[in-house]
Every structure is written in structure tokens, then in C-alpha cells.
Amino acid sequence: MKMIKSIDLKYGILFGVVGFALTLLGMYYATGTVDPRFSAVIGAGFFGGGFLGSVMRRLYREEKEREANFIFLALMLIAGIPLIARYAYDILTGNWKIWKLISIFAFTYLICYGIFRITKSRGVKI
Incomplete structure (x- = not known):
């Protein structure tokens, strides 16, 4: 398998940061406290999902x-x-x-x- 393209990593980082920020903001408005541990887990999930989704999309485009x-x-x-x-x-x-x-x-x-x-x-x- 080829090396991972930087665009795949950029998509993953983008989804991770957005997921982290949205979760932190939503949790603050819901509870009034800020606990970054929970948001980090959600952000990591968004990073993994965005990264693997873009890798899979590239593999389908390359007919693999x-x-x-x-x-x-x-x-x-x-x-x-x-x-x-x-x-x-x-x-x-x-x-x-x-x-x-x-x-x-x-x-x-x-x-x-x-x-x-x-x-x-x-x-x-x-």
C-alpha cells in the first residue's frame, strides 16, 4: 500500500479539531463546566473517522x-x-x-x- 497522502491526514485533523471544539462547546452549554477529557475522546473519534474515511475514499477511487x-x-x-x-x-x-x-x-x-x-x-x- 502506498504512503498515506497528506490530504488524508489534513481531513482527519480538520474533523478532529472541529469535533473537539463542538463537543467542548456543547458540553459547556449543557453543564456549565469544561472537562476536556471527554472532548478529547470525541475529537479522536472524529479524527479517526475522517482520516479512515478519506483513506477508504482514495482506495475506492484507485479501484482497490x-x-x-x-x-x-x-x-x-x-x-x-x-x-x-x-x-x-x-x-x-x-x-x-x-x-x-x-x-x-x-x-x-x-x-x-x-x-x-x-x-x-x-x-x-x-
Whole structure:
């Protein structure tokens, strides 16, 4: 894979700074206090999302959809497996809510969709 282009990093930094500022401002108006730890987590999420989104967009433009689909699947596995395990435990112990059940089905669908996209990518023979 090629080196990461500077435009991808610039998009990520832009989304990170904007996310940090909006979260800090919104939290100040909601609570009247300023705690930068929470905003830093949201800003890092915006940075990661903006950065990886621009990397995936570039990979799709360069017709490297298999690599972009692997990134999508990796993100869904990293976020989905711990959430599925925790919510399944909560449901099995009787502490269930409908949104936990919907989240389990949504992440299961997204993981299966990522696997499907990888198998249907160009250059993959089954």
C-alpha cells in the first residue's frame, strides 16, 4: 500500500479539531463546566473517522476496493465484537433493553456485510 497522502491526514485533523471544539462547546452549554477529557475522546473519534474515511475514499477511487473493504471489516470487528459480547451477556442475565438487541443485530449484519463485500471484490476467487 502506498504512503498515506497528506490530504488524508489534513481531513482527519480538520474533523478532529472541529469535533473537539463542538463537543467542548456543547458540553459547556449543557453543564456549565469544561472537562476536556471527554472532548478529547470525541475529537479522536472524529479524527479517526475522517482520516479512515478519506483513506477508504482514495482506495475506492484507485479501484482497490478489496483493501477498503478490509478496513471496513476490521473496524466493524474491533467495535462490534466487544459490544456484541457485552450486550449478549446483559440480555442473558436479564438486563435487556430493545436497543441492545437491535445493536447486536446491526453489528452482526455489518460484519456479515463486510465479509460479503470482501468475497465479492474484484480479484477474489472462491
